[in-house]
């Protein structure tokens with residue numbers, strides 16, 4: 149019962165386009181700022197160490213009609229870019245004092261500068277993440293970029309960000325990521341006790357909640373899960389890949405599970421488990437964050453690491469979770485995901501696994517076509 153109540157609360161928070169949880173935090177912390185970041189990754193530790201609330205934007209789902217944003221973008225642009233713009237133009241983002249974008253794709257890059265032009269009173273910044281992890285200059289480059297962002301946030305917040313505060317923030321986010329990793333491990337081991345839509349809510353909540361609150365929520369849920377009753381289902385173990393930025397509607401995830409998939413791994417809300425291990429919290433904390441980004445980040449379609457190709461990352465996920473199939477769940481018009489589909493498909497076929505390609509939009513009102521495709525896919529595997 150307590151678990152169900154937690155999932156209901158999180159679902160409400162995620163659907164609240166007025167960002168009530170952010171407004172409440174600001175009331176409880178008078179004078180403090182909230183800074184939103186566009187997916188996929190942002191150095192939340194730096195924002196937190198500035199005494200600000202970092203919040204991951206994830207579009208408006210199906211809750212907002214596009215009436216203004218179309219005038220700022222062409223037609224073939226993913227939903228998250230348009231609904232984020234629409235939220236800005238309809239005052240839904242008023243709770244925020246700043247916005248941080250990064251170099252994940254051309255659409256996100258353009259959104260940053262469209263924001264700057266449309267909201268000149270706001271702090272809007274573009275974080276240049278290194279494109280070549282193999283280059284010896286990457287850590288220095290990112291270190292310098294993080295120090296520039298620190299200077300900007302100090303100006304915005306009117307206070308210095310010191311190393312002790314940064315180390316404290318690093319420790320907190322290390323703990324958060326550790327708990328999310330534990331949650332994923334639990335789900336991979338016991339998908340009948342923790343459904344993917346539940347773990348999705350818990351993970352994505354980390355984009356909204358203060359990290360301290362998210363940690364308490366994760367600890368509470370993990371302690372209850374081990375005693376949760378449940379019977380193993382006769383399902384196919386599936387890895388879902390491709391939703392690293394725009395997030396699929398919750399009902400799509402429920403539909404996949406109802407159709408007979410045990411989703412044992414995915415790349416939803418990737419920022420919540422961006423590093424393989426802990427970011428060191430001794431020594432120079434800015435350097436540690438930059439080094440972890442370059443050397444210890446998980447694979448994704450928007451981060452290039454030639455020494456560790458991302459198709460090998462996907463292959464590891466498949467092996468580690470003993471998955472029997474892969475579902476490529478890709479946001480419509482998401483170029484990075486479609487480019488990688490070719491590479492991932494080759495690897496999946498090499499491993500002898502079946503896969504299914506599905507496309508989603510934030511505003512999907514009926515899932516009939518998707519449901520039929522998934523049910524046919526699952527049946528073909530069960531009766532193979």
Ligand code: SF4
Nearest residue numbers: 226253393394482483
């Ligand atoms: S969903 Fe894809 S195309 Fe759209 S902003 Fe994200 S990475 Fe870029």
